[in-house]
Amino acid sequence: MRLIKNKIEHNGSGTVTLCPEEPEDMWHAYNLIRPSDVLRASAIRRITSTQETGSTSSARVHLSLEIRVKNLDFDPKSSQLHVSGQIMNETAHTKIGQFHTLDLELNRNFTLEKEVGSNGEGVGWDSIAVEMLKDAVDEGGNRRAEAIAVVMQEGLAHICFIGQFQTIMKQKVEMSVPRKRQGGSDHDKGMNKFYRVTLETLLRQMEFNTSITSASNNESVRPVLLASPGFVAAGFQKYIQSEASTAMPGLKRLLPSVVVVHSASGYLNSLSEVLQSPAVKNMLSDTKYARETRLMDDFLDQLRKETNKATYGPREVESAVDQGAVGRGGGILIMSNRLFRSQDVAERKRWVSLVDRVRDVEGGEVRILSSDHESGRRLDGLGGIAALLTFPIIEDDLDSEEET
């Protein structure tokens, strides 16, 4: 999300203009917008007019509408946010007080105004809202993929863009490569074809300019991680090199940023291994997901050691918090942001209050992992919530048994 304009007053009222740039931003917007806020965005409204003769005609018109939010409807699956409310501004086609549902769209600015009423209705931009805004707004201004990972094995390649908040699987290349057989060269041919298709796909996905002339403009090339079990990635690197020296000289620009790492398989499951490899750690240290991955590793280590200083699952964590185990001195509550996206208001409140409690009352640390990342996905497998505890606790089996 890009912050276009920020006019928050000292008293907490004010407007903010934002530009959502990726689907995730819709979720940020969903968190920011509350009922009774004023939202201004471009809209398409169908206007039906009746002629004197009684015939009707309808047309879709583009409008800029300002509504007072009554209701929010967020579809996390498709990352669509629908905000309904009453129109506040008069236009040629609409009257004040008519209802309209605004569909926020990517790359279209919207303006959100929160008011502090004289008699206390409306809370304005309180500290939580401001914090959310900070989260939502991409400070570095670089939300683009920071690295491209090609996780591959024979006949299978996944091309992923690893960003700050998300790992997006861009494309999967799947091809049947004949196995080695007595006296057959099918395998080599098949692998060559596989490499070729993968390279083409990769270049297309990263919008790499292969022309020689583009070598002059020194746009930075993002690191490309080639990961595979065995020699597939190395073979692919060799293929890129040979292509660069023969067919596509423009590829030479890409070569320095190619890193070959090991992975256990060509599936996305092994992306965590890719991100943990020393080569990648050096290159991408201190990025959000590197921290997240480290945190998850720590947690799983604790879990493996069976020290009872780590627990996962909603009920278990809540009971640990109740016992005061997630507090000052190393208590970390790890949550997937999937939980906050819950459509169910009550459930969302439950997690928000848990976070507030750990952070403000218990004094523990709260880390919210993006569920679109590999580490978040691992966490999701554990129920989306886990905690590193300050002291070992005894679990009561009965508690967890009821959960289904």
Place this chain on the structure above:
Amino acid sequence: MSRHRVKNVGYDDDDYYSDDGYDSPDPEEQALLQRSTAEVLQQLSAGLPSMTVTKEEAQETLYYYYYDVEKSVNYLKGKKEKEMKKQQASGTAQKTKGQTGISLLGFPAPNPPPMAHFSAADFFRDCPWLNVPSHRKADIMVEPLYPQLGLLGGAPEAAGKPSKLAQLAAARKKKEAEAAAASAAPPAPQSENKDSPVSEPRAAPLSLSERLAKAKAAKASEPSSGLAGLRRSGKPTSSASPLPIKKPSVSESDESTPAAQKEDSSPKPEAQPVASAIRAAPSIFASIIVGNPAGPTMAEPSHFDSNDVDLLKIYGQDHAEPFDFAGPSPDDVVLNAQNTAKGMKSKAAASKPGDKKAQGDLAGGMNNLSVEEKVTVKSKNLNVLDEYSKSKRKKSANFVVIGHVDAGKSTLMGRLLADQGAIDQRTLDKYRKEAEKIGKGSFALAWVLDQGSEERARGVTIDIATNKFETDNTAFTIVDAPGHRDFVPNMIAGASQADFAVLVIDSSIGKFESGLKGQTKEHALLVRSMGVQKIIVAVNKMDAVQWDKERFTEIEQQISSFLTTAGFLEKNISFIPCSGVLGDNITRRSEEANASWYTGRTLIEELETSEPYTHALDKPLRMTIGDVFRGGVQNPISISGRLDAGSLQIGDQILTMPSGEKALIRSVEVDSEPSDWAVAGQNVTLNLANIDPVHLRSGDVVCRASAPIPTITTFTAKVLAFEHLMPMLVDVHRGRLHVPARISKLVASLDKASGAALKKRPKIVSPGTVARVVVEMDQAVPLEAPTRIVLRSGGTTVAAGLLE
């Protein structure tokens, strides 16, 4: 000639509606125009054959030549000359035409003479079905007949006595030609002087339509041509007018036309210039107004636009050969021709079903029935199980060779094959030479099995290789598995094909220890969890430790204790000290003095002790595809693998899951020998037909449509944990099948012996315990209970177990 004639048909509408701005008067231009017009006129009259040209004509020409006086003069000269010649040639006809023309001047005859133009088209002209919206009409060009063609009435004009009809037609043609020449002066040179610059973009498409029209005209049958001439003569004149005839006021249109063409022309020449230059031609509008002398000048119904008239004429049966719909349409002719060609091709290529799909696509759906010829292979309807029991085969055994990387598995097997004569000496020498060339002389034996270029270059087995050899009473199939940890999935695929295993251990100092921690252990656990009971431990590289008996005993103790804990029975474990490179104790007893302490069996003897294994022959067919490849020109799609259960024979219809596609077995190879049938336990290559290779992937399962294997996305399994289990991402392996999945739930940890639940919903399952877990996969996978599966994560095997 032909050019401008055709050009005038129906095209010019846009001239009238789109030329604002095109012709918008520009004072400078006008001045230039005036000047050049005067110049042109002067030059023309001064020219040797003095000519008179209307001012308008001159201006128009100038306009088209961008005020190039010289060119315009040349053009006009050429034109006039031609016209003059023409006029002289058709003097008589001209006169006849003149008379009739005058009599009909101005008013269309209310009752046109029936002889000339009563036709079906005329009769039906106001019928609703002809009232087709203009935008849906095709613009059909009809080539008028030209005097040069001399086809009128079958009698040439020069032959003194033309028929009345022919005369009439010829006269009208003449007139038309002139009218067109006058009105469409600019395009005229195109006919006379084809290389003159074509300044008009519209000319280009015309040539095409012209050709079309000509083709049509050529089709016109001789007898009808006289009548056709008449018919046509009416049509082009009316449609030649760029303005639709429905314009109410004739005089108005007369004025507006030249005006549109040239708004600057000062006093309207109107009819006067036309009349004065009658030799040149009347204007288009004049000819319209006057109507056609003998003409079928129909009173146009007001709802008809000019295009309607065209249509009527075109549909008039006299224009073209009446079309006989009984015969095949031109499209049909083409399609038929294509089909026959294709049919022949597909017959010729009956052995290439791979092409079939492409052909089917090309021919389109409608031809599927006729063209797409499914390969049918006649089944011999054998009772396969009977055949199998009748066949006197040697007992066969598959074994997988496992062990840590660089334990010498491939070399040991290469030695075995070489000593058994499965590889001839020449090949072996070749390998040895090549291996030495790249400085890997000791790998020569391994090259028997490591056929891949990558494998040879790196000296590491990557994928499984199968080879076979026979002893006196057993046919063995070797599955050589890779030892490197990255290729454990391939090793799993190999192990799933094996009846028993040969574990190769590097006895040299340090290597054995590292191997035990590494894949020696993992492989042994894997083969055990995949159901292998018998294991032969080949303690390799004994020559490197000088056949040290103590070393052997040490290894024997460590390994046997490990194997028994892994679940192998003591009696099913045997140890053989050997050397793969030298061949000691493989097929021959070691002659080494240091090795004399060993009196047990050699490897080959040990292998022969293996008992025959029984397979589920009478179960429904199951075969996991190990490889999909092109078997050659004869067999574009082949799959290989081992039959897990059931039997099959040539001609059987099989179903591949999860694609759900059917295929036909064209031929069967068992252990690379052609066969009519195959049963469970055999390694087969199936050459398929009637399936696209995209539906086949290694790991898919072949079954019968009558008993298909279900595809599932979630399953419960009882697994033995090798590592900590928690809800986590894993890879599921079953033979070649390798899919990503996640453990979604730990149901319970179980007691190893009784299977009773020890703890429900454990948080984590520690290594060595048995647990029941739920596994979810992203894609549907062909799996059915009871199947042995292996769960791996991060490059290590975390659990193995049985699907429930």
